[in-house]
Amino acid sequence: xxxxxxxxxxxxxxxxxxxxxxxxxxxxxxxxxxxxxxxxxxxxxxxxxxxxxxxxxxxxxxxxxxxxxxxxxxxxxxxxxxxxxxxxxxxxxxxxxxxxxxxxxxxxxxxxxxxxxxxxxxxxxxxxxxxxxxxxxxxxxxxxxxxxxxxxxxxxxxxxxxxxxxxxxxxxxxxxxxxxxxxxxxxxxxxxxxxxxxxxxxxxxxxxxxxxxxxxxxxxxxxxxxxxxxxxxxxxxxxxxxxxxxxxxxxxxxxxxxxxxxxxxxxxxxxxxxxxxxxxxxxxxxxxxxxxxxxxxxxxxxxxxxxxxxxxxxxxxxxxxxxxxxxx
Amino acid sequence: xxxxxxxxxxxxxxxxxxxxxxxxxxxxxxxxxxxxxxxxxxxxxxxxxxxxxxxxxxxxxxxxxxxxxxxxxxxxxxxxxxxxxxxxxxxxxxxxxxxxxxxxxxxxxxxxxxxxxxxxxxxxxxxxxxxxxxxxxxxxxxxxxxxxxxxxxxxxxxxxxxxxxxxxxxxxxxxxxxxxxxxxxxxxxxxxxxxxxxxxxxxxxxxxxxxxx
Ligand SMILES: Nc1ncnc2c1ncn2[C@@H]1O[C@H](COP(=O)(O)OP(=O)(O)O)[C@@H](O)[C@H]1O
Ligand SMILES: [Mg+2]
Numbered sequence: 001x002x003x004x005x006x007x008x009x010x011x012x013x014x015x016x017x018x019x020x021x022x023x024x025x026x027x028x029x030x031x032x033x034x035x036x037x038x039x040x041x042x043x044x045x046x047x048x049x050x051x052x053x054x055x056x057x058x059x060x061x062x063x064x065x066x067x068x069x070x071x072x073x074x075x076x077x078x079x080x081x082x083x084x085x086x087x088x089x090x091x092x093x094x095x096x097x098x099x100x101x102x103x104x105x106x107x108x109x110x111x112x113x114x115x116x117x118x119x120x121x122x123x124x125x126x127x128x129x130x131x132x133x134x135x136x137x138x139x140x141x142x143x144x145x146x147x148x149x150x151x152x153x154x155x156x157x158x159x160x161x162x163x164x165x166x167x168x169x170x171x172x173x174x175x176x177x178x179x180x181x182x183x184x185x186x187x188x189x190x191x192x193x194x195x196x197x198x199x200x201x202x203x204x205x206x207x208x209x210x211x212x213x214x215x216x217x218x219x220x221x222x223x224x225x226x227x228x229x230x231x232x233x234x235x236x237x238x239x240x241x242x243x244x245x246x247x248x249x250x251x252x253x254x255x256x257x258x259x260x261x262x263x264x265x266x267x268x269x270x271x272x273x274x275x276x277x278x279x280x281x282x283x284x285x286x287x288x289x290x291x292x293x294x295x296x297x298x299x300x301x302x303x304x305x306x307x308x309x310x311x312x313x314x315x316x317x318x319x320x321x322x323x324x325x326x327x328x
Numbered sequence: 329x330x331x332x333x334x335x336x337x338x339x340x341x342x343x344x345x346x347x348x349x350x351x352x353x354x355x356x357x358x359x360x361x362x363x364x365x366x367x368x369x370x371x372x373x374x375x376x377x378x379x380x381x382x383x384x385x386x387x388x389x390x391x392x393x394x395x396x397x398x399x400x401x402x403x404x405x406x407x408x409x410x411x412x413x414x415x416x417x418x419x420x421x422x423x424x425x426x427x428x429x430x431x432x433x434x435x436x437x438x439x440x441x442x443x444x445x446x447x448x449x450x451x452x453x454x455x456x457x458x459x460x461x462x463x464x465x466x467x468x469x470x471x472x473x474x475x476x477x478x479x480x481x482x483x484x485x486x487x488x489x490x491x492x493x494x495x496x497x498x499x500x501x502x503x504x505x506x507x508x509x510x511x512x513x514x515x516x517x518x519x520x521x522x523x524x525x526x527x528x529x530x531x532x533x534x535x536x537x538x539x540x541x
Contacts, residue, residue, distance in 0.1 A: 232363075
């Protein structure tokens with residue numbers, strides 16, 4: 001028995017397959033790269049529409065499994081960009097109906113977190129979820145992800161992407177910033193550091209970093225300073241959340257988790273608070289189809305399938321609005 | 329021999345003797361994860377900020393530990409030892425009525441801070457001590473700010489609301505409603521503007537569809 005999952009919330013069209021135990025059998029994707037500027041929702045949707053069949057082909061040639069073994073179709077129902085979300089949802093409905101198998105509407109954020117828990121083998125971790133669209137410190141408690149801290153303005157990944165574009169770095173910007181930061185040789189320029197309780201804010205930092213850019217500071221120095229400042233902010237709120245909750249494990253996921261400096265800092269934070277640290281493998285840090293498939297599997301086991309009447313996309317679906325039947 | 333009584337997020341706290349008086353030495357320790365420039369600056373700033381704000385809060389009529397000594401260079405504060413549990417541990421053991429009473433009191437105290445242009449900056453139940461039934465001590469003012477901005481007051485309330493929702497999810501609504509009542513009774517009619525800010529803050533910046541280009 002296998003479950004197929006479709007991810008199409010933002011840049012990535014991903015299709016993945018997991019088996020009964022959650023092991024990944026396939027994880028294929030095609031990523032939309034805007035020609036100029038940030039993501040254009042309609043263009044992303046067009047890209048996903050065009051690539052659907054290509055990526056699906058890849059999945060089946062990679063796994064060698066056949067459609068008849070599929071016992072559930074999972075799709076990212078939200079949160080995300082409405083036009084992009086709809087592509088995945090339409091595909092999922094069509095597949096589920098023609099195969100006569102249940103439809104599984106997955107929350108994209110929960111999927112990231114559950115896949116990270118699976119890889120990290122973490123029972124009750126504090127979760128640090130850092131991506132282009134989300135920045136949250138959360139924990140599963142009594143069937144719900146409780147949010148202890150989050151961004152008050154833009155997401156960490158979004159901040160890095162926007163800065164990268166302002167600096168004319170090619171997409172994806174995160175890894176480029178990381179590379180440049182390594183070449184900075186420790187020259188640090190002060191940038192706004194904004195922590196409010198367990199919450200964060202990044203827009204002031206972004207504005208100041210862009211200003212350094214126009215003032216002609218070396219790009220390496222700015223990248224280094226930007227990383228050191230923003231990651232230290234995250235590290236601080238994570239430490240605060242660990243001290244406040246007393247949790248003994250901390251894991252990180254989301255696109256920014258692919259950054260080695262960030263992982264290094266969080267590992268040190270965990271050590272400070274005598275907690276264990278683990279990260280999702282960098283390959284699965286970003287958006288992918290297998291996490292949707294895996295979450296679909298969990299839903300199938302919990303018998304929480306999505307009736308057609310409730311399958312509409314949910315662009316603003318919040319992490320803390322979802323009942324987690326496996327999180328007793 | 330100093331005794332470690334708590335390892336907080338920022339500091340290690342030791343119980344010590346100060347000329348026969350029990351005091352807490354709060355030492356903001358060096359953090360290996362951040363670069364030294366940033367680390368020194370943060371620890372020094374927070375120490376000064378905390379010492380100042382503990383006194384300002386006290387002048388505003390909010391119970392805080394008395395300060396005996398401050399040293400920004402070593403990032404340490406010696407302050408009065410408050411013997412009693414934290415609200416975090418006490419809250420679940422209280423009756424519904426006592427919980428309401430307690431949070432009304434907390435609401436009044438926070439309004440008093442705000443009327444004196446002071447925010448706490450990290451309102452969680454870990455930072456409230458209960459030496460007796462009738463008195464709540466506010467501690468941990470390292471993120472406090474002097475401000476006249478409604479947005480900052482709203483942020484203070486949002487932080488408490490978030491902490492209640494996440495940590496005390498079975499009781500959060502009772503507590504927060506009582507808090508609002510207390511806050512309003514002391515802050516006056518402009519409290520509704522602060523409550524509106526809380527809602528505005530919480531509907532901002534949270535969704536992927538609102539990411540900036
Ligand atoms: N004056 C005090 N008297 C008694 N206990 C205190 C006092 N100050 C702090 N504590 C204890 O130490 C813990 C951490 O102190 P806090 O000032 O909140 O530091 P941090 O910034 O590291 O969170 C508190 O939660 C409380 O249990
Ligand atoms: Mg504290």
